[in-house]
Amino acid sequence: MDYLSLSCMITAILSLTLGAFVYYRGRKSIINLSFALMSLSIFVWSFGVSREIVAQNIQIGLFWNRFLYIGAISIPVFFLHFVLSLLNLHVAKRRLLVVAYLITLIFWVLDFTPLFVKGVVPKGSFNYASEPGLVYPFFLAFFFLCVSYSHYSMIKVYHTSSGLKRNQIKYLLVATLIAFFGGATNFLLVFSLIKTPPLGNYFVSIYTLILAYAIVKHRLMDIGIVIKKGATYAFLIIFLLIPSLVLTVFAQKHFFGSINYPFSFIILALFVLATFIFPKFKPGTEKTIEQLLFKGKYDYKKTLSDLSKAMISILDKDTLLAKIINTTTEAMQVEKASILLLNEDKGYYRMQSSRGLDKVKEKEFQLISSGPLIIWLREKGEIVVKEELERSPDKLNIPDMATFLKRLNDMESEVCIPLITRQKLIGIYNIGKKMNGNMFSHEDLAMLETLGNQAAVAIENARLYEDLKKSEAQMRRADRLAALGTLTAGLAHEIRNPLVAIKTFTQLLPERFDDIEFRDHFLKVTSGEVDRICSLVNELLEFARPSEPNFHEDDxxxxxxxxxxxxxxxxxxxxxxxxxxxxxxxxxxxxxxxxxxxxxxxxxxxxxxxxxxxxxxxxxxxxxxxxxxxxxxxxxxxxxxxxxxxxxxxxxxxxxxxxxxxxxxxxxxxxxxxxxxxxxxxxxxxxxxxxxxxxxxxxxxxxxxxxxxxxxxxxxxxxxxxxxxxxxxx
CATH class of the missing domain: 3.30.565.10 (Histidine kinase-like ATPase, C-terminal domain)
Structure with a gap:
């Protein structure tokens, strides 16, 4: 009997947990709300049964009996509403639902009268069980009508549906048939058709497991990946908390000679509460402790986290590289750092930015794509720590270890981070020794690995932006040349006309050199025409000449x-x-x-x-x-x-x-x-x-x-x- 009470309590807790998660992830959804209410009803019924069967006197037994029927009366109508909502039939069957809710309301009122349950009496191995009243058979008929119609609707839609919807209905059918088959064995005891305990109650717990699986595997109720956490918690409760509860019950029996179920329930509730609260408080607690006891480490982690967010908005490559190096070296108290980027045209990695290194070395240093360091980083994609490499040279299985280490020493690199995006090694980020001489911790390396992934994406974006700007400049240049091409023929004519006038005057000049009026007119005309030609040519040259953006005040x-x-x-x-x-x-x-x-x-x-x-x-x-x-x-x-x-x-x-x-x-x-x-x-x-x-x-x-x-x-x-x-x- 104690085991049956325990199984009912487990069913109650599992149902309440699953219902709470579903409701939390979709409060505005009628599907989620009706499922949560159905789960709450199962909780009330299961918990009431667990208390009724171990009641010590008739008053307590009757109280828990009335309590459990509040849930039992509610289960069929909420189940009907849930199924019709899931099948998108709740609007079409609105009148049916209204009638069902009215009948449920009537049974709720009658639950507290002898018309529903006359009283509680010992039955079989139960301390107390229901003695049905005059209207109890009508409730039984209502219960089976709601459940049968719900399953009929599911089967009907199942035959006409396909894909995901079909799988959802299949798992829901299996889960609810098991649950209602198990729960219905209680009615056999009520009408004294059996004298043994209703062992079908054990099957009700299985219903929650099948539904949890359907929610995760087949997106039942379409509440997404977040409900996966809820289902995970449900499984953790089953495989971790329930054994703990069983041990608590046996411990009570062994040390005190009896089992106190309210105390057991409180212990289980505390376990559940701790399970949910601990993950919520863990990040905040870690953050507070780091701020108080490890302020330096917290500050550098926050700085690197802020850098990851800032990198997205920087599109100038040189500014981005300088930002990455300066922020990282200052946050981690590192003396030297450098970034090498791939030059695809020439097939080598050239140092693009550095701090603490010789500027001559920065300009000249490069690594060929076929070198051992580059090959290993490209194939493995893992961070290289020089200190670990020197301690365990055989650990990474590098063929040419001497050349490998020489390249790291040449770059004065203690930690070498591959910059990979779209399965392509676009660069290398080297970090030198810490100023305080400490080694890089596992936490440091994890942070740098994340930073390296984000930096690779940001650098690739900056490079694409740079290429886009070059393409845009080329298009502008082409447009300018196209405009000049349109003007060329006309401008040639514009220049030729003044030259004809100048040529005519120069041919006449020897004959009329002594004519002062002619000379003055010649000088005035030719000077004006030459100025006009110069203006045209200069304007053409200035317009055609490539130039960098240059903002100045102009008329x-x-x-x-x-x-x-x-x-x-x-x-x-x-x-x-x-x-x-x-x-x-x-x-x-x-x-x-x-x-x-x-x-x-x-x-x-x-x-x-x-x-x-x-x-x-x-x-x-x-x-x-x-x-x-x-x-x-x-x-x-x-x-x-x-x-x-x-x-x-x-x-x-x-x-x-x-x-x-x-x-x-x-x-x-x-x-x-x-x-x-x-x-x-x-x-x-x-x-x-x-x-x-x-x-x-x-x-x-x-x-x-x-x-x-x-x-x-x-x-x-x-x-x-x-x-x-x-x-x-x-």
Whole structure:
């Protein structure tokens, strides 16, 4: 009898634990809530049974009997609700559920009257068991109707389902059939159909194990990997805590001659509480102890942890390498450190950054890819500690140990960390001796290994960003050359005309040398034409010459006039007139002159190409205050061309998008990028047949370090045929 009471208590605790975890991981889910309520009902019933069968008098026996039926009455309706929710039938079967809950409510009320249970009497080897009342058979019918209909619904859906859903239903069917078969043996005892204890109660515990397995293996209730921890705790309770409880019970029996079940339950509850609380408090306790007793170690771990987070946001490779080395050496009190990176073109690893090493050595030092150290790091991917290697040279089974150690000594490396990403050794991180002479602990090495993995990803990202910037620079260069190619033919004609005039004057000069008026006119004309040629050639050379980004204060009107000088001949070919309206009040602004020239040249060439003969292009500059509370210089280029269709309008800043027969589709994309780097933006107004207007906005006082300002650029309403380049990048 004692064993049956113990098994009921185990079932109660397992059900309560599993139900609590499911509810905690999905409080808003009706599936999780109904399952948790069903588990709570099983807990109430199991715990009540465990107390009733060992009650010492009829009053206590009757109390626990009424208590256990609160759970027993609730089990069928919550099980029905859980199954219908899992099968997505709870909405369609809403009326059925309402009726079931009303009947359950009635039985709850009757539970505390003799109509449900007349009393408790000794039955078989039980101290006390239920004596059924008048309505008890109706409860029994209700119980089996709910359970039968639930299983019928599961079987019906099982035959039409497949995959994961089918497996979920299968495990739930097996678990609940076992549970209800075992629990139903209690009804045989109630009606005195058996005199032996209802041994089926032992099977109810198996139900929780099958459900825990289904939750983990087949994502029952879809509560994810976190419930795996819950199921793990449930298994730990079974295989660790329950044996402890059994030992406690036997100890009571051996030392005191009797078993106190409330005391046993309290002990088990304390075990469960300790199981859950210990993992929660462990990290905080370790952190507090480290702060109080090992402050230096805590500080360096925190510093390295912060470094891991900071590395993600650093895209400049040199800055990143310096950050890694400086932070690590200062945090771990290390004298020397270095990082070697792979040069794929030349097939060797070259030292890219260092601290504490000779700068000459840094520039010259390199390791070939076929060397023993590189081969071993590439194949094994493990940290090498020189001190351990010297103590146990045979441990790592390295063929050429002498060369291996020599390379470590050459780099003054005590710890060599491979930098691996995507199964590729992209570099090596070397750390020298600690200043205090201490060896590197296992904890240090674990921290460095994690840091090495994260550093490898960050370095690879920085390298990809560097390649992207190079590609972007090449595209800009190609775009500039394409624009120059467009201008070349016209500029050749522009230069040839002044040269013809100069040649004519020089041919006539010997004959009319004594004519003072002719000489003065000759000097004035030729000087002017030579200046014009020089201006054109210088502007061409300056525009074509590769240059690094260089921000200086410049007069935007002067920059624009130089570009108009270059495109003027292209416009004349189509008899297009360029009208200028400069705002003389605009102060010099901080720009990269050559990049802004490229923007204006692209916009002018597009306008000329789009405008038919005898058209007009209007160029205006001015000051404007936008609704993001910033002052801008507005550059406006309006043409009387054919306009841009609404479908094309939203794509014109997309790389490689073009409507021309010949064209790269990069001009406007690059122009937008340049303006964005100036903390500005571009807007377009266009309607087919009415021409286009491009607005370039450059801030009077750009703040290139202000990411908030970059994100809060004005947005233009597209519904009126307008488009903002900032929209396409949101």
């Amino acid at each position: 935007i009107n002067d920059v624009a006039e130089k570009i108009i000088l270059l495109v003027d001949n292209e416009a004349k070919k189509k008899d297009i007139k360029i009208n200028r309206e400069y705002d003389k009040k605009i102060p010099p602004i901080m720009i990269d002159k050559e990049q802004i020239k490229q923007v204006l040249l692209n916009l002018f060439l597009n306008a000329i190409e789009a405008t038919s003969e005898n058209g007009i292009i209007t160029f205006e500059t001015g000051l404007i205050h936008k609704n993001n509370h910033r002052d801008y210089v507005q550059i406006k280029i309006h043409d009387t061309g054919e306009g841009i269709s609404e479908d094309d309008l939203e794509q014109i800043f997309t790389p490689f998008f073009t409507t021309k027969d010949k064209g790269s589709g990069l001009g406007l994309s690059i122009s937008h990028k340049i303006v964005e780097e100036h903390m500005g933006y571009i807007e377009v107004e266009s309607k087919v047949g009415n021409g286009s207007t491009f607005y370039v906005y450059l801030p009077l006082t750009p703040d290139r370090n202000n990411s908030f300002a970059r994100k809060n650029l004005p947005v233009v309403n597209k519904t009126r045929g307008n488009y903002s380049a900032t929209d396409s990048h949101r």
